[in-house]
Amino acid sequence: MRRAHPGTEEKRPGDFSAWWYRRGRFTASHVLLVLMAVTMLVPFMWMVLASFKSLQEVEQLNPIPSVWRFENYLNVFEQVSFARYYFNSIFIAAWVTFLQCLTSAMAAYAFARLQWRGRDTVFRLYLATLMIPGVVLMIPNYTLMVKLHLLDSYLGLIVPASFSAFGTFLLRQFMLTIPSALDEAAAIDGASPWQIFWDVIMPLSRAGLVTLGIFTFLGNYGSFFWPLILIKSEHLRTLPIGMLYFDTVYGRQTNLIMAASVMNIIPLVILFVAAQKHIVRGVQLGAVKG
Amino acid sequence: MRRRHELRAALGFLLPNLIGFGVFTAGPVLFSLAISISNWHLHRTVAFQWIALRNFVELLHDRDFWLYSINTAYLMLGIPVAIAGSLFLAIVLSQRLRGIVVYRTLFYLPTFTSGVALMLLWKALYNPEFGALNAAINWWLDSLHLNELVQALGGGGVSAPTWLLSTKNMLGLDVEQIRIIPGQWGLGARDALIIMGIWIAIGGNNMLLYLAGVSNIPPELVEAAQLDGAGRWAIFRNVTWPQLAPTTFFIVVMSFIGGLQGGFEQARVMTLGGPAGTTTTISYYIYTKAFEEFQIGYAAALSWVLFSAIFVITMINWRLGHKELHY
Secondary structure, three states, X not given: OOOOOOOOOOOOXXXXXXXXXXXXXXXXXXXXXXXXXXXXXXXXXXXXXXXXXXXXXXXXXXXXXXXXXXXXXXXXXXXXXXXXXXXXXXXXXXXXXXXXXXXXXXXXXXXXXXXXXXXXXXXXXXXXXHHOOXXXXXXXXXXXXXXXXXXXXXXXXXXXXXXXXXHHHHHHHHHHOOOOHHHHHHHHOOOOXXXXXXXXXXXXXXXXXXXXXXXXXXHHHOOOHHHHHHOOOHHHOOHHHHHHHHHHHHOOOHHHHHHHHHHHHHHHHHHXXXXXXXXXXXXXXXXXXX | OHHHHHHHHHHHHHHHHHHHHHHHHHHHHHHHHHHHOEOOOOOOOOOOOEOOOHHHHHHHOOHHHHHHHHHHHHHOOHHHHHHHHHHHHHHHHHOOOOOHHHHHHHHHHHHHHOOHHHHHHHHHHHOOOOOHHHHHHHHHHHHOOHHHHXXXXXXXXXXXXXXXXXXXXXXXXXXXXXXXXXXXXXXXXXXXXXXXXXXXXXXXXXXXXXXXXXXXXOHHHHHHHHHOOOOHHXXXXXXXXXXXXXXXXXXXXXXXXXXXXOOHHHHHHHHOOOOOOOOOOHHHHHHHHHHOOOOHHHHHHHHHHHHHHHHHHHHHHHHHHHHHHOO
């Protein structure tokens, strides 16, 4: 599928030294890649191994724990309401993902499939708002949450994150590729715009929705700034915020911190392995706007 | 007839997003501008007043603001290194090698899992007394007898950096003033954050973009260059690099935008902006002003200065980039 990089196919067939040269380069690339991969992996491996060690052993150089302390993981659950943090993070991220996919898909449909005057101007205005840094919006949005009495609540975490200009852009690009004959045929059959949207366009945009869904879920699962300023009660803490306070209070217990980090990362690793194709495509698609 | 019908439908479909956009983006932007010309204190310890541009005047005299701007710029020094690394990795990976999916997964792992958990991991690794990194460095220093070598050559002792506890840096920037002094030369907290940043970013989104870019280069171009007898470096310089210019341009623009508003999470999780404020970036400064000192007005003014800086630098990038793209 992917074309070879320029320069890989030497035009010296049958020449032994060329074969040797190619072979050498092949090996060199592999050695380099393996070295890189090890550099990437070592911190992760240290984290996993440290999470099973006793506190004294974490500070020693020997990589393998002499005794595997699985109870470290149970200790995390005993010391903080880690299960609660898990639930909060996944609950909030799932709601935001659902709402954002829905609102973005509806807006994208209006921008990609319906004809109306000023459409492209409005769309460009929408896109321009992507340039506004989040930090400019944080302060007024925080004061807004104070006014609406949404500080320290699920709603305050979910609602502001449920609208996205980026998601609208991404799905619009997807919907533009669907042949227009399909909605015309449906319109002739007497389908309403909502029926066309829901029964024709949405099923055909599934790949785009999955991509947007994964990135939205990821972003909100790891979201830090907004919950940090919004959440005061312990039972509303998400994973990142819970981990931060866990570190503040129990920071010297590196083995437990690492056990919590491992548990934080595991759902992400599973998601990545399961949806790698969508993620890679999503990153490459998101850049088309440049 | 049909058009009027579709305008009404379009409004219906846009409505949820438009409401959200108005309430959480357009409204707040205007509101933030208003806040920035007030002395609003969240807990009302000072009487509310409209103070026109006084926040911005104060900001020009705020030494911390300038120091933290330099910190922000310093932390962005890792960006070109990470981009070059991503390009290099993409070119190596794009050769038809076995196991590309495995490598890509491993390289992408830090980007995918980045966040508080990874920062706590690096904080533990960087711990000068108990951390794995200095344990490894000290082991090498001991086994190579480097200390004795340097002493024999008439130098002082060599010791591992104290990383997140040190104000030293590669440029020798002073702590309290904007100047360079030799005593500050070394590796410190800011460099630790840069190293971590490169580790996270090198195999991440930029590498994926370069991979896509490399696979879109027409093979005829490369073959023609090969027929002309071009070597590998010549092909890279004259075919690959110019063909990747739009990708590089996009990556540079996005990296500048990200870098200018970056450093918040690292500062909050790993260093609390320290030691001596050396890892406080503009975005962390805005956070402390707004949510620890409750000076909402001043913080809003700061955020607009940051926005303007991002805007101006992006415009400059566009100008320069477009000249570069059409050569």
